[in-house]
Amino acid sequence: MSWNETQRSAPAEFACSIVESLSRHGHQALLAGGCVRDKLLGKIPKDFDVATSATPDQVRQIFGHRHTIPVGAAFGVITVIGDQASGNVEVATFRCDGGYSDGRHPDQVTFSNAEHDAQRRDFTINGLFFDPLTDTVIDYVQGQVDLEKRLIRAIGVPHDRFNEDHLRMLRAVRFATVLGFEIESDTLSAIQDLAEQILTVSGERIAAEMQRLLASPRRGSGLNLLGQSGLLRHLMPKWDWQSPYLHGTESFARQSLDQAAISDSFLEVSLATMTLQQRLASHPTAESVPWITVLSSTSLVMDDVVRAWKLSNESKAVFRAIHLHLATVARARQLPWSQLQPTMIAPKIRAVLDVATCLQLGGWISREDIEVCREHLRRPIDELNPAPLLTGDELKKRGFTEGPHLGRCLTELRRKQLDRELTTIDEAWEWVRAQK
Ligand code: ATP
Ligand code: MG
Numbered sequence: 001m002s003w004n005e006t007q008r009s010a011p012a013e014f015a016c017s018i019v020e021s022l023s024r025h026g027h028q029a030l031l032a033g034g035c036v037r038d039k040l041l042g043k044i045p046k047d048f049d050v051a052t053s054a055t056p057d058q059v060r061q062i063f064g065h066r067h068t069i070p071v072g073a074a075f076g077v078i079t080v081i082g083d084q085a086s087g088n089v090e091v092a093t094f095r096c097d098g099g100y101s102d103g104r105h106p107d108q109v110t111f112s113n114a115e116h117d118a119q120r121r122d123f124t125i126n127g128l129f130f131d132p133l134t135d136t137v138i139d140y141v142q143g144q145v146d147l148e149k150r151l152i153r154a155i156g157v158p159h160d161r162f163n164e165d166h167l168r169m170l171r172a173v174r175f176a177t178v179l180g181f182e183i184e185s186d187t188l189s190a191i192q193d194l195a196e197q198i199l200t201v202s203g204e205r206i207a208a209e210m211q212r213l214l215a216s217p218r219r220g221s222g223l224n225l226l227g228q229s230g231l232l233r234h235l236m237p238k239w240d241w242q243s244p245y246l247h248g249t250e251s252f253a254r255q256s257l258d259q260a261a262i263s264d265s266f267l268e269v270s271l272a273t274m275t276l277q278q279r280l281a282s283h284p285t286a287e288s289v290p291w292i293t294v295l296s297s298t299s300l301v302m303d304d305v306v307r308a309w310k311l312s313n314e315s316k317a318v319f320r321a322i323h324l325h326l327a328t329v330a331r332a333r334q335l336p337w338s339q340l341q342p343t344m345i346a347p348k349i350r351a352v353l354d355v356a357t358c359l360q361l362g363g364w365i366s367r368e369d370i371e372v373c374r375e376h377l378r379r380p381i382d383e384l385n386p387a388p389l390l391t392g393d394e395l396k397k398r399g400f401t402e403g404p405h406l407g408r409c410l411t412e413l414r415r416k417q418l419d420r421e422l423t424t425i426d427e428a429w430e431w432v433r434a435q436k
Helices: 010-024 034-040 056-063 114-119 143-149 158-164 167-179 185-200 203-215 219-228 231-235 252-259 266-280 291-308 313-330 337-344 349-360 367-377 392-397 404-418 425-435
Strands: 029-032 049-052 068-072 077-080 089-093 095-098 108-111 129-131 136-138
Touching (some): 010 029, 010 089, 034 143, 056 077, 158 185, 167 203, 167 219, 219 231, 266 291, 266 313, 313 337, 313 367, 337 349, 349 367, 404 425
Parallel strands (some): 049 089
C-alpha cells in the first residue's frame, strides 16, 4: 500500500516532516491511529497523529515553544502548529494508560514504547502505526487482518477495555456505521453486557458521537446496530419500546433513514423521524394522523434529548421548526398560500422537509405535498417573501392609531397580498380606507 498519493496533501506532508524531524533528533516516530486506518482503506485521512518516543518536553524543544501547544501535557500530547493548508498535528509520546477509576480517563499515564502504545488504543484497526520514512505498516494488534475482514474488534479483553472507558462502546458502533464494518462477536457481546454504563458518559460526548454516527449515509443501519448493541435503549429511554418500529433488523423506521436523502441537521432529523414513526404507528393513513398530538408528544421526547445531551440552540431550533411546521407541510396542497408561506420562510424548513420525506416513505405524508413545498423553496426570495404593500408606519401616518385594530388590519392586508386579492399599493390603500 503506497503512501504517495496522500503524501502530496499538505497535512500529510506536514505530518511526515514532523516524523522526519523527530527521527533526525534520534527519536522513534510513527504516524498512528485513525490516519493509518483511513489511508489503508484508501480514504483521505481527516487529520494526522504522530506517536513518538520523544517526551513532551523534547517535542517542544525540537519544534519550538512558539510552534507547539501543550494541549494534553499530562497525557503526553503536544500539538504542533502548521500553516493554514497543513493544519495542526498532535504528537503524543508512546504511553501506557494506568487505572481508569472514572470510566473515562486514565488515572495516570506512563511513557512507554510503541507496542504498549498500540495496546492502550481502543480497536485493532485504530492500533496501527505507519513509518513514512520506510513506507512500512507496524502492526502489534493484528489490525490489518481486521481491516481486511472489515471488523471492529477491541484490543485485548473487550470487557476490560469497555470497563476502562465506557465511551468506547459508542465509538465501536460509530466506527462500524461510518466504515460499514461489523462489530466482532466477542466485542459486541461485551457491549451488550455493559450497555447501561453508557449513562456514565457525559451528554456532550454522547452527542458528539451520535452526531458523527447519524451524519453517515448508513445512519439507519447505524441505529439498528445501536439497538442490537443494547445502547439505544439507554440513550433513548423515552422512546416507545413496544413500538414495532423499533424492532427487527429490517425495521422500516431505520430503512427510511437510509433511503431518504437528508441534507443536514442529521441528528435532529434522524431522532425526530424515529420518534414520530413510533407515534404514527397506530395511524396507518395520511388522512387519519392527529398531527397536533403526535407532534406534541414527539416534542417532549426531543426536549429530553436536548437536556440530556446538552444540545445547542441550533438543535433546539430544528426540533422547534419540526414541531411548528411539519403538519403544515403535510397539508401543503390544501392550504392557501397565505397559510403555507410563513412555513416556507421559517428557519430550518429544509430539515422539516427532510423529516417529511422520511415519513413519506411510510405513507404518512404524500409525495405531492412535499414536492409543492420544495418547488416553493426554489423560487427567488423576493417572490417567496415579498415586501409588504403597506407598513404599520405608513398606516399610522395616515391617521391609524397603534392598537389591536391596526394589528388586525396589517395581518389581513398581508393575507390578501399573499393570496393576491390585493396586488398594488393603490388597491391596498383603497381597502385600508374602507376599514377606518
Ligand atoms: P476519527 O478522527 O475519524 O474519529 P480516529 O481513529 O482518528 O478517528 P480519534 O478520536 O481522533 O479517532 O483518536 C485517534 C486515535 O486515538 C484512535 O485511532 C485510537 O487509536 C486512539 N483513541 C481515541 N480515543 C480512544 C479511546 N477512547 N480509547 C482508546 N484509544 C482511543
Ligand atoms: Mg482522528
